[in-house]
Every structure is written in structure tokens, then in C-alpha cells.
Amino acid sequence: MSNIASTPKPPYYAVIFTSVRTACDNGYSKTANRMIELAEQQPGYLGAESARENIGITVSYWADLESIKNWKANTEHLQAQRNGHKLWYESFKVRIVKVERDYGM
Amino acid sequence: MSNIASTPKPPYYAVIFTSVRTACDNGYSKTANRMIELAEQQPGYLGAESARENIGITVSYWADLESIKNWKANTEHLQAQRNGHKLWYESFKVRIVKVERDYGM
Numbered sequence: 641m642s643n644i645a646s647t648p649k650p651p652y653y654a655v656i657f658t659s660v661r662t663a664c665d666n667g668y669s670k671t672a673n674r675m676i677e678l679a680e681q682q683p684g685y686l687g688a689e690s691a692r693e694n695i696g697i698t699v700s701y702w703a704d705l706e707s708i709k710n711w712k713a714n715t716e717h718l719q720a721q722r723n724g725h726k727l728w729y730e731s732f733k734v735r736i737v738k739v740e741r742d743y744g745m
Numbered sequence: 746m747s748n749i750a751s752t753p754k755p756p757y758y759a760v761i762f763t764s765v766r767t768a769c770d771n772g773y774s775k776t777a778n779r780m781i782e783l784a785e786q787q788p789g790y791l792g793a794e795s796a797r798e799n800i801g802i803t804v805s806y807w808a809d810l811e812s813i814k815n816w817k818a819n820t821e822h823l824q825a826q827r828n829g830h831k832l833w834y835e836s837f838k839v840r841i842v843k844v845e846r847d848y849g850m
Contacts, residue, residue, distance in 0.1 A: 642799035644763045644838050654842060656761070656804055658749045658794050689763050691796040694747035697804065699761055725850060733749050733849035737759060737842035744838035745830060 645687030647701050650739045652686060655708055657698045659724075659732035668728045671720050682711050701739070708736060750792030752806050755844045757791060760813055762803045764829075764837035773833045776825050787816050806844070813841060 661668075679685055679700060684707025688700040702708045711717060724732070766773075784790055784805060789812025793805040807813045816822060829837070 644765065644800060644836060647840075650840075654761070654840070656759070656844075658804075660749065689800060689802055691798040691800055691802045693796040693798070695749060695794060695796055697794055697796045697802045699763075699802065699804075729850065731749060731850055733847060735752075735755075735759070735844050736846040737844045739761075739840050739842045741841040742839060745834065745836055 642690065644744070645689050645699075645701055647686050647739070647742070650742055652739050653702045653705055653708055654737050654739055655700045655702070656735040656737060657696075657700070657732065658735075659696045659698075660694075660730040661692075661696065662728055662730050664727050666727050667723070671723065675717060675720055678714065678716060679711060682714070683707055685711070705736070747795065749849075750794050750804075750806055752791050752844070752847070755847055757844050758807045758810055758813055759842050759844055760805045760807070761840040761842060762801075762805070762837065763840075764801045764803075765799075765835040766797075766801065767833055767835050769832050771832050772828070776828065780822060780825055783819065783821060784816060787819070788812055790816070810841070 676688065679688065684703035686701035686703060688698060690696070690698040781793065784793065789808035791806035791808060793803060795801070795803040
């Protein structure tokens with residue numbers, strides 16, 4: 641999660657998840673790690689990048705919209721989302737995006 | 746930069762800039778702040794989000810691709826990009842994306 645993701649030639653898709661945490665851990669760290677592990681097993685998963693200071697930004701990369709939809713509907717992930725709403729996030733924003741172009745060094 | 750950006754109803758565009766810093770400051774912090782200030786003045790700028798741990802992730806939001814192209818070509822920004830390549834970044838990746846959908850809490 642803490643490296644620049646190696647992604648294929650565009651187009652592909654991404655989910656930009658930006659969040660402000662509450663002060664409450666209550667299983668957060670354990671679940672966050674489990675969600676990474678679980679995401680990596682999903683069809684269409686291409687990689688992810690993550691950093692947190694005042695806000696947290698996690699960008700996960702996916703082959704297509706279908707893969708994103710399936711990941712959102714994953715049973716274990718749904719439970720984590722519910723706990724996120726209730727316990728772990730003060731506020732958050734999810735943006736579903738299409739990566740059209742990339743370059744780097 | 747450190748809050749969740751208030752963005753309009755999609756579609757709009759974004760630049761996901763992921764980077765690994767070198768140990769060298771050499772004007773980095775000053776330039777980073779100036780680039781935020783300068784970006785905010787550009788036509789089509791909608792907001793930005795930023796966090797750094799092992800890697801840095803900055804997502805800037807834009808009304809259209811034309812605005813992103815103009816920002817990339819801004820003279821002062823071009824100089825910052827050159828210094829970024831030479832001095833400040835071990836590696837980086839830029840992804841130009843179209844935001845198709847968003848939701849949040």
C-alpha cells in the first residue's frame with residue numbers, strides 16, 4: 641500500500657477514497673489491513689496507494705467498473721463499510737474514476 | 746489541502762500525483778506551498794487533497810482536460826516540475842482521470 645502502484649497501460653479504473661478518521665480505533669487497524677489483503681484477492685484488482693496525515697487518501701486501481709462493483713458488494717467488505725460509517729470515519733468521499741492517461745519517472 | 750475537497754457533481758477531472766521524495770529539501774516546502782496557491786488561481790481548478798507517509802498522494806480536481814493541460818504548461822509550474830525531476834522526487838506517477846461518480850458522508 642505504501643509504494644507507487646505498478647499499473648498497466650490506461651484505460652483502467654480507480655477508486656479515490658478520501659476520509660477523516662474519528663478518534664476511535666475499535667478494530668480499525670486490523671480491518672484496514674484485512675481489507676487490503678482481501679482487495680488483493682479480487683478479480684480485476686490492479687494495485688493501491690495509501691497515505692494519511694490530516695486526511696487519509698487511498699487510491700485503489702481496477703481493470704473495469706464491474707470489478708469495482710463486485711468489490712463494493714463483497715460481504716466482508718460490506719461489514720467493514722458499515723463499521724466505517726458508524727465508528728471510524730468522521731466524513732469520507734468516494735470517487736469512481738477512469739484513468740485516461742499516465743506518465744512518470 | 747488537508748481537507749476533503751468539495752467538488753461539484755460529476756463528471757469532472759482529476760490528476761492523481763503519487764510520489765516518493767528524496768531526502769533533499771532545497772526549496773521543496775516553499776515551492777509546494779506556492780504551487781497550491783498558484784493552482785488555486787487557475788481557471789477550472791476545483792480543489793485538492795493531499796497526504797504523505799511513505800509515499801505522497803496529491804489529488805487535484807479540475808473542470809476539464811483543457812484546465813489540466815494549461816496548469817501543466819504554466820511557466821512557474823514548469824520550473825517546479827523540472828526541480829521535482831532533478832531534486833525532489835525519487836520517483837513519481839501522474840494519472841489523469843475522469844471522475845464519473847462520487848458519494849460520501
